Amino acid sequence: MAKPTPDPTERFFDAVAEFGYAPLLRKAEGTTRFEIVDGKRTSRWFVTANKGHLSVSRRGAGDPECAIRADKAIFEKIASGKLNAVAAVLRGDLAIEGDWRLLIWMQRLFPGQRPPRRTRTAGYARRRG
Amino acid sequence: MSDGVVKILDGNTFVVSDEAGDIEASLTDPTGLFSFDTRFLSKWVLTINGQRLGALSVDDLQYFETRFFLVPGTGTVYIDAKLSVIRQRSVAAGFHEDLTILNHADKSVTLDIRIEAASDFADLFEVKDALKKKGTYSTSTRGGKLVLGYDRGPFSRATEISATKPARVDSEGLSFRVRVPAHGEWTTGLDVVTARLGGGQAPVKVADPARARARMARDLDRWISAAPRIECDWDALKNTYRRSLVDLAALRFSPPIAGGRSLPAAGLPWFMTMFGRDSIFTSLQALPFTPELAATTLRALGDWQGVRLDDFRDEDPGRILHEMRYGEMTAFEERPHSPYYGSVDATPLYVILLDEYELWTGDRAIVRELEIEARAALAWIDEYADIAGDTGYIWYKRRNEKTGLENQCWKDS
Numbered sequence: 176m177a178k179p180t181p182d183p184t185e186r187f188f189d190a191v192a193e194f195g196y197a198p199l200l201r202k203a204e205g206t207t208r209f210e211i212v213d214g215k216r217t218s219r220w221f222v223t224a225n226k227g228h229l230s231v232s233r234r235g236a237g238d239p240e241c242a243i244r245a246d247k248a249i250f251e252k253i254a255s256g257k258l259n260a261v262a263a264v265l266r267g268d269l270a271i272e273g274d275w276r277l278l279i280w281m282q283r284l285f286p287g288q289r290p291p292r293r294t295r296t297a298g299y300a301r302r303r304g
Numbered sequence: 305m306s307d308g309v310v311k312i313l314d315g316n317t318f319v320v321s322d323e324a325g326d327i328e329a330s331l332t333d334p335t336g337l338f339s340f341d342t343r344f345l346s347k348w349v350l351t352i353n354g355q356r357l358g359a360l361s362v363d364d365l366q367y368f369e370t371r372f373f374l375v376p377g378t379g380t381v382y383i384d385a386k387l388s389v390i391r392q393r394s395v396a397a398g399f400h401e402d403l404t405i406l407n408h409a410d411k412s413v414t415l416d417i418r419i420e421a422a423s424d425f426a427d428l429f430e431v432k433d434a435l436k437k438k439g440t441y442s443t444s445t446r447g448g449k450l451v452l453g454y455d456r457g458p459f460s461r462a463t464e465i466s467a468t469k470p471a472r473v474d475s476e477g478l479s480f481r482v483r484v485p486a487h488g489e490w491t492t493g494l495d496v497v498t499a500r501l502g503g504g505q506a507p508v509k510v511a512d513p514a515r516a517r518a519r520m521a522r523d524l525d526r527w528i529s530a531a532p533r534i535e536c537d538w539d540a541l542k543n544t545y546r547r548s549l550v551d552l553a554a555l556r557f558s559p560p561i562a563g564g565r566s567l568p569a570a571g572l573p574w575f576m577t578m579f580g581r582d583s584i585f586t587s588l589q590a591l592p593f594t595p596e597l598a599a600t601t602l603r604a605l606g607d608w609q610g611v612r613l614d615d616f617r618d619e620d621p622g623r624i625l626h627e628m629r630y631g632e633m634t635a636f637e638e639r640p641h642s643p644y645y646g647s648v649d650a651t652p653l654y655v656i657l658l659d660e661y662e663l664w665t666g667d668r669a670i671v672r673e674l675e676i677e678a679r680a681a682l683a684w685i686d687e688y689a690d691i692a693g694d695t696g697y698i699w700y701k702r703r704n705e706k707t708g709l710e711n712q713c714w715k716d717s
Binding site for chain 2 (some may be wrong): 198202266267275276279
């Protein structure tokens with residue numbers, strides 16, 4: 176039997192794991208625990224960042240530096256770039272405890288609204304790459 | 305004390321009241337208890353036997369603490385009062401107030417003391433623009449506390465009011481019936497605690513007011529002793545310098561992402577938040593005295609540096625933010641300040657501050673640490689700010705035409 180297509184939340188964390196190295200997160204250090212609530216079921220992901228190197232696991236050891244909790248529908252909108260994570264925190268749609276910086280940096284993994292309007296990217300992308 | 309209002313603050317939590325310590329805010333009037341850009345108290349009025357109090361004097365003890373000396377009656381002529389009242393107020397997760405009533409008469413008195421309290425939970429933007437609220441209000445009295453609440457979907461804010469002495473609590477305030485002996489006094493503590501709830505978050509833990517005050521006092525002493533000293537025989541200069549350091553301390557603000565460190569906000573009451581331009585300019589001007597402000601400003605603004613295109617927030621890769629806000633209108637994206645990036649000068653100023661910081665302090669490590677941010681800022685100047693195309697100038701035009709800033713340089717109004 177073919178493996179079922181993973182749902183959007185799983186796809187997001189799979190993609191983060193595949194990133195491996197994300198230069199935009201080079202300052203992030205520590206573990207962020209995501210608790211995604213789907214009705215009565217809560218699933219957990221732990222994303223650990225170490226100078227831009229990312230690893231994802233379903234189990235965490237010790238207290239995370241940042242804990243994030245959201246309903247699945249909200250989280251999937253954030254992960255697909257349709258909702259802004261900071262506004263969601265202020266609204267109460269996304270609960271956060273611990274180091275906010277990890278959320279700000281994690282938000283860099285969420286896609287933007289649209290691709291850059293210019294193809295010329297000068298030093299910025301080249302030096303980051 | 306000036307213009308008839310008294311202000312105390314700690315970061316973005318501040319209280320603006322009249323000279324008697326009372327608050328009676330109208331929608332457009334920036335008085336009240338504010339925290340994280342929300343007004344948590346718009347009414348706070350003390351009466352004794354139904355009578356308002358008049359101010360004899362105000363002692364500005366610290367920027368976070370003040371003391372009001374009051375007598376019954378609000379007339380302008382001197383009253384030979386048999387009672388005097390002291391309200392000592394300090395900011396602490398809201399504010400704490402010690403209310404003391406002194407009876408100077410030869411016989412005891414029975415007094416009805418009343419504090420009227422209410423909150424409109426206005427977003428600072430609503431106060432500025434006189435806008436109407438969209439959520440629902442609630443009040444409850446439980447466990448000797450008056451809890452004022454405001455809810456709009458998942459967005460939930462509350463103000464908890466309690467006293468250290470037994471009080472009769474109703475939906476509009478707290479009452480005390482007390483007997484004060486001849487030449488005696490009666491005192492109670494009053495606590496007003498702001499709570500941001502929602503998303504399963506636990507309410508903010510109440511800081512012990514005495515410890516909060518001691519912490520702020522210690523922190524201010526440390527701040528002053530870490531700055532260069534001026535020794536001269538002209539006291540006016542020494543006093544002015546010290547006052548400037550204290551004022552600068554009062555302007556500090558610790559955004560949740562600065563890891564407990566402070567950067568300068570832009571000013572009370574409208575602008576107690578992180579700004580690109582204002583935080584950079586103040587840090588720049590204070591470099592010879594308090595260079596740590598610049599270090600935090602550079603790091604915090606670097607953390608929030610734009611990485612994507614977002615028309616609503618006028619965000620571009622490499623752009624330094626203009627302004628961050630935490631209130632209801634930002635939460636519901638009726639305003640783009642989460643954060644908003646529409647400033648044309650914050651990004652070049654960021655590079656200037658980094659350069660000047662290194663010149664003044666010799667701290668090269670931070671330049672290395674922020675090299676990529678600085679290069680991204682320079683790339684923004686070349687790429688995104690030159691919207692007329694290879695002119696060598698920076699230009700601006702907002703992409704958010706509804707709530708973005710039309711003028712993105714000083715002054716942006």
